[in-house]
Amino acid sequence: MYKIAVLPGDGIGAEITPEAVKTLKAIEKRFGNSFEFTEALVGGTAYDAVGHPLPDETLELCKKSDAILLGAIGGPKWDDLPVELRPEVGALLPLRKELDLFANLRPCVLFPGLIGASTLKEEVIEGVDILVVRELTGGLYFGEKSREKTADGGQKATDILSYSTYEIERIVRFAFNAARKRNKKLCSVDKANVIETSRLWRETVTDLAKEYPDVELTHMYVDNCAMQLIRNPKQFDVIVTENMFGDILTDEASMLTGSIGMLPSASIGGEVGLYEPSHGSAPDIAGQSKANPLATILSAAMMLRFSFDLEEEAKLIEDVVRNIMKEGYRTPDLMEKGKTLVNTVQMGDLIAERILKS
Ligand code: IPM
Ligand code: MG
Numbered sequence: 001m002y003k004i005a006v007l008p009g010d011g012i013g014a015e016i017t018p019e020a021v022k023t024l025k026a027i028e029k030r031f032g033n034s035f036e037f038t039e040a041l042v043g044g045t046a047y048d049a050v051g052h053p054l055p056d057e058t059l060e061l062c063k064k065s066d067a068i069l070l071g072a073i074g075g076p077k078w079d080d081l082p083v084e085l086r087p088e089v090g091a092l093l094p095l096r097k098e099l100d101l102f103a104n105l106r107p108c109v110l111f112p113g114l115i116g117a118s119t120l121k122e123e124v125i126e127g128v129d130i131l132v133v134r135e136l137t138g139g140l141y142f143g144e145k146s147r148e149k150t151a152d153g154g155q156k157a158t159d160i161l162s163y164s165t166y167e168i169e170r171i172v173r174f175a176f177n178a179a180r181k182r183n184k185k186l187c188s189v190d191k192a193n194v195i196e197t198s199r200l201w202r203e204t205v206t207d208l209a210k211e212y213p214d215v216e217l218t219h220m221y222v223d224n225c226a227m228q229l230i231r232n233p234k235q236f237d238v239i240v241t242e243n244m245f246g247d248i249l250t251d252e253a254s255m256l257t258g259s260i261g262m263l264p265s266a267s268i269g270g271e272v273g274l275y276e277p278s279h280g281s282a283p284d285i286a287g288q289s290k291a292n293p294l295a296t297i298l299s300a301a302m303m304l305r306f307s308f309d310l311e312e313e314a315k316l317i318e319d320v321v322r323n324i325m326k327e328g329y330r331t332p333d334l335m336e337k338g339k340t341l342v343n344t345v346q347m348g349d350l351i352a353e354r355i356l357k358s
Helices: 013-032 045-048 057-062 087-098 167-181 198-208 220-230 243-257 294-308 311-326 342-358
Strands: 002-011 036-037 065-073 103-107 128-135 144-148 155-159 185-190 216-221 239-242 266-268 273-275
Touching: 002 013, 002 057, 002 128, 002 155, 013 036, 013 065, 013 311, 013 342, 036 045, 036 198, 045 057, 045 087, 057 311, 065 243, 103 243, 103 294, 128 167, 128 198, 128 243, 167 185, 167 198, 185 220, 185 243, 198 216, 216 220, 220 239, 220 243, 239 243, 239 273, 266 311, 273 294, 294 342
Parallel strands: 002 036, 002 065, 065 273, 128 239, 185 216, 185 239
Antiparallel strands: 103 128, 103 266, 144 155, 266 273
């Protein structure tokens, strides 16, 4: 019996999360596993209900669960709250930190049926299969922040960027090991020509590389990487990078898969893994059943793989998604001429139905 904390959160989170739960319930039926789902409040929705975006009960529930399924958090409604009460800073970052989820895995895989849905040329993206390993509990996101008044009547704001050898080593080892199980190519992304943390990053990576002679290591500056991802994404196998660079590069890389609505993520490293789509709460389309639930459904597959070691079950979800894409079912973000438009719930129903029939 696996205990899963379900945190739908804000905006489209409330629509996509139930579709992932539906998928997991279909898996339960099909394979005879047993999942126990417990829902809790997080984000702006939690703030509205109880005055804090990460209520104690939610954190407690997460800590005693085997895995967490999160929808999305944040929205314009809560943008003007004091910073510590904003959903991102008050809930998502503390969750990542408290649970020691330092490794964020974002697989950017182009499902063949979606080749026409991307804004990029087919020959550039055909066969793209990149794993981005993003450091998730350090860097600018967690450095000390401050404001002071300046003599000219303005202000000065400071965000400290720091990384220790320990923090770099553990994420880079993770990436080397992931590369070993794939095509044995690792690209470490930094800005070592300018930033001191990046210089330590590069030195640490270079030292560690001696332990992984079977993995081909390259270093790339982050600006160049942003360009190379669009110019020739097939050169990449595994990318490892620090928190902020990883945030930016994965939004960019998601377009290689057709839509950011296709990009799942797993945040692991601590005792409990957290699984969430890489996209945000999309307040502009919330409540309209337009959201693509596949990133969340694919995140649930990652949960089965990484937290529960249920590889066959995980693969079935991925295969079903691939087939449904081939058959031409599309949520609006992926819609092209000649395809069949479905809403959020219909997409979830299709996935569950196919799992049960398989
Ligand atoms: C992500 C998101 C978050 C991040 C936001 C919501 C704080 O953009 O998971 O990529 O920046 O890490
Ligand atoms: Mg992001």
